[in-house]
Amino acid sequence: MSTDFAATAHATPSGPVLVLTGAIDAFTAPTAHDAIEHLTLRAGDQLVVDLSGLLFCDSSGIATLIAARERALTMGAAIALAGVPRHLTRILGLLGLGGVFPTYLTADQALQARIVAPTVDGAV
Amino acid sequence: MCRTDDGESSNGDDGAPGGDDDAVGARFSALLEDSAEDLYEHAPCGYLSTLMDGTIARINTTLLTWLGHRRDELVGHRRFPELLTVGGRMYYETHIAPTLAMHGEAGGLALELRTADGDRLPVLVTSTVKKGADQAAQLIRITIFDARDRRAYEQELLRARQQADSERDRAQKLASTLQQTLLPPVLMSVPGMEVAAYYHPASVDEVGGDFYDLFPLTGEAWGFFLGDVSGKGAAAAVVTSLVRYTLRAAAVFDPDPVGVLDNLNAVLHQQYRGSDRRFCTVIYGSLVPDATGCDVTLASGGHPPAIVVRADGTAEFLLTPGGMLVGPLHDATFTKVDLHLAPGDTLLLYSDGLTEARPTHDRTRYSEEQLLTFLEASAPLTASGTISALTGLLAGFSDGVEDDTALLALSVPGPADSRP
Numbered sequence: 001m002s003t004d005f006a007a008t009a010h011a012t013p014s015g016p017v018l019v020l021t022g023a024i025d026a027f028t029a030p031t032a033h034d035a036i037e038h039l040t041l042r043a044g045d046q047l048v049v050d051l052s053g054l055l056f057c058d059s060s061g062i063a064t065l066i067a068a069r070e071r072a073l074t075m076g077a078a079i080a081l082a083g084v085p086r087h088l089t090r091i092l093g094l095l096g097l098g099g100v101f102p103t104y105l106t107a108d109q110a111l112q113a114r115i116v117a118p119t120v121d122g123a124v
Numbered sequence: 125m126c127r128t129d130d131g132e133s134s135n136g137d138d139g140a141p142g143g144d145d146d147a148v149g150a151r152f153s154a155l156l157e158d159s160a161e162d163l164y165e166h167a168p169c170g171y172l173s174t175l176m177d178g179t180i181a182r183i184n185t186t187l188l189t190w191l192g193h194r195r196d197e198l199v200g201h202r203r204f205p206e207l208l209t210v211g212g213r214m215y216y217e218t219h220i221a222p223t224l225a226m227h228g229e230a231g232g233l234a235l236e237l238r239t240a241d242g243d244r245l246p247v248l249v250t251s252t253v254k255k256g257a258d259q260a261a262q263l264i265r266i267t268i269f270d271a272r273d274r275r276a277y278e279q280e281l282l283r284a285r286q287q288a289d290s291e292r293d294r295a296q297k298l299a300s301t302l303q304q305t306l307l308p309p310v311l312m313s314v315p316g317m318e319v320a321a322y323y324h325p326a327s328v329d330e331v332g333g334d335f336y337d338l339f340p341l342t343g344e345a346w347g348f349f350l351g352d353v354s355g356k357g358a359a360a361a362v363v364t365s366l367v368r369y370t371l372r373a374a375a376v377f378d379p380d381p382v383g384v385l386d387n388l389n390a391v392l393h394q395q396y397r398g399s400d401r402r403f404c405t406v407i408y409g410s411l412v413p414d415a416t417g418c419d420v421t422l423a424s425g426g427h428p429p430a431i432v433v434r435a436d437g438t439a440e441f442l443l444t445p446g447g448m449l450v451g452p453l454h455d456a457t458f459t460k461v462d463l464h465l466a467p468g469d470t471l472l473l474y475s476d477g478l479t480e481a482r483p484t485h486d487r488t489r490y491s492e493e494q495l496l497t498f499l500e501a502s503a504p505l506t507a508s509g510t511i512s513a514l515t516g517l518l519a520g521f522s523d524g525v526e527d528d529t530a531l532l533a534l535s536v537p538g539p540a541d542s543r544p
Contacts, residue, residue: 026355059354063401066452094476095405095426096448096456 007035014114015045015077017107018068021053024061032064036071043076046114050107052083061088062095069101082107170247170268173254176261178203178221187268192240204266209236209244220251224264228253234271246275295329302331306364311338314346316413318537320511324518324529326477331361332528333404334475335368339375344412347375347384350473350532351406351427351450363402366395371408381408381423385450385458389425392451403451407473417467417536423460425450428476428492433510435468435538437503439496442471468538470510472499477529478514483521490521507533 005028009018016039024032041047049068054061065081072079080102084092092098104110164171170187174180180198188195191207198207205216212235223230231250239245248269256262303325311319325332336350349371353363367388374387385408396402405427411420422430422442426449429441442463448456465471474495481490499505502513510533518525 059403062449063354063403063452067401070452094428096424096446097426099446100448100453 005031007032009035009039011040012048012111014111015042015047016040017048017050017111019050019053019107020064021055023056024054024064025056025058026060029060029064032061033067036064036068039071041072041075041077045072045075045077046110047072047077047079048082048104048107048110049079050082051085051088052106054085054088057085057088057091062091062097065097065101078102080104080110080113082110169270170266172204172266172268174204174264174266176253176264178205178216178264180204181263190239190245190270191237204264207237209238212236220249224251224253225261228255228261237268246271248274292329299327299329299331300325302358302361306331306335306361306368308337312340314338314411314413314534316536317411317418318507318535320507320533322511322515322529322531324477324515324525326526326528327356330357331364332356333360333364334477334528334530335364336473336530336532337368337372338532338534339372341375341379341410345379346411347372347379347408348411348473348532348534349406349408350475350530351404351425352475352477352528352530353404354402356528360402363392363396363404366391367404367406371406375408375410379410381410381421382458382460384408385423385425385447389450389453389456389458393454393456396451401452403449405449405476409471409473411465411534413536416464417469418465418534419462420465420471420534421460421462423447423458425456425458428474428479431472431474431496431499432463432465433470433472433499433503433505435466435504437500439500439503441492441496465534465536467536468504470505470507470533470535472510473532474514475528475530477525477527478518478531480527481518481521481529482524482526484524504538505535506537507535510535 005022005024007018007020009016018035018039020032022028039047047068049065069079082104083106084103089103092101104113165185167184167186170184170190172180172183172187179200180202181200183195183198205213208216215235220230220233229252233249235247235249237245237247248271249266251264251266253261254263254265307323311321313319319338321336323334333353333356334351335353336348338346338348341347351367353360353367370388370391371384374384377387378384385406388406392403405425407422407424407427407430409420409422411418422444424444424447426447429443431439431441433439442461444459444461447458450456479490479492479495482488483490498517499510505513511531514531518529
């Protein structure tokens with residue numbers, strides 16, 4: 001896949017919003033992992049991953065979302081997905097991950113419905 | 125520009141040599157001793173002139189040296205084509221001579237000369253026809269360049285290509301050998317049941333990521349699984365190998381299908397942390413044949429749902445909602461489903477290479493629902509009948525199958541099936 005991929009983050013009062021656009025595959029996933037590692041996350045934050053501009057996502061992309069969840073939980077934060085493309089919703093459902101990621105139609109809705117992280121030190 | 129005070133002022137107006145030009149003039153007179161005749165004889169290329177029928181009229185020393193012939197052996201006695209190899213001679217008669225007659229020149233011809241010793245000398249040949257004042261063709265002038273360097277270069281290219289071909293063949297052989305170690309060479313036969321499997325690799329160059337197996341547990345019970353690891357190639361093959369051995373070992377330790385997947389999840393999560401995240405989707409099942417067929421328990425980790433095709437021609441998905449993919453989540457959960465296979469029923473496990481195929485070459489993928497409909501239309505089927513119906517379906521997709529595809533079918537023979 002040669003479609004341009006970009007991972008950008010911006011801060012909101014309830015936590016960072018990570019925007020992934022383009023195609024995420026084995027070649028572009030390291031860029032996304034890098035962005036996830038550099039997110040500023042505090043206990044109680046909600047990390048929103050905005051996928052509304054995502055055009056392609058293979059197993060490397062699924063691994064990226066799982067890495068984002070793991071990092072959020074490690075920091076005592078929560079995670080939500082926004083603007084999940086239909087094909088990705090289907091894949092997440094098949095992989096049994098539908099219930100693992102709270103999802104919202106838009107990043108704004110995710111921010112408004114801001115959920116509280118399960119516990120500050122509950123993650124392994 | 126700076127102006128200097130030497131003899132540069134003599135440039136331009138009359139072109140007469142200045143003082144410094146005396147030395148240049150001396151070098152020129154030495155060069156002039158290299159007469160046109162000497163240049164012809166010892167030029168760094170071969171020259172020869174022939175009559176219009178090809179008879180050699182004149183030949184230079186350079187070419188005679190290359191050929192190892194004496195001048196009197198050739199001039200007036202031999203035709204130029206006779207100096208060529210058999211193939212070159214035919215090419216001369218059928219192509220070069222007619223081209224010369226029609227166009228007056230023929231260039232860039234790669235030919236081989238036969239030397240007096242019988243060796244072949246690769247050359248590049250350019251010819252022109254010299255015409256007299258009456259425009260009648262008088263003779264053919266031929267210039268011959270030594271092409272041994274070029275031939276060596278071409279052979280080097282050819283050798284490099286042959287080497288690349290052979291390395292690709294070796295990689296393919298290695299991939300298929302490795303693939304074979306990841307699949308059972310033949311399925312074991314379960315008493316009172318029929319089993320069949322199929323594997324379709326998407327690429328001959330890379331080891332696929334799909335796997336399956338069927339093996340006896342203690343007592344009457346059997347374990348079986350079919351899954352798909354993320355990625356392809358050698359790195360994925362390592363994961364496949366780990367998954368297979370973990371599943372078989374875990375089944376001996378605790379035969380409960382959910383427990384087996386819990387165990388596999390712990391192993392994969394521990395083994396592949398950090399950036400090298402590897403995971404798989406898999407259905408693990410256990411079965412116990414009984415007098416009325418066979419009891420089956422399946423647990424799924426994020427895998428497309430298994431399908432049961434009943435003897436009456438109905439088919440249904442065996443859903444395990446919430447069963448997550450195996451490996452990346454420390455807190456993954458798995459769910460199971462129980463069923464009974466009666467005579468004439470068939471259980472099918474498959475990988476998404478089948479349901480994600482693009483049979484019509486547009487963006488539309490085949491689907492689990494279409495597969496269910498296909499199986500209902502084909503029912504009733506035995507395990508081997510199911511596999512052959514699906515291999516036929518896949519063959520119809522041809523290159524619409526982009527991913528590896530694994531199929532595993534188990535059936536209880538019905539009253540109508542012939543029993544061995």
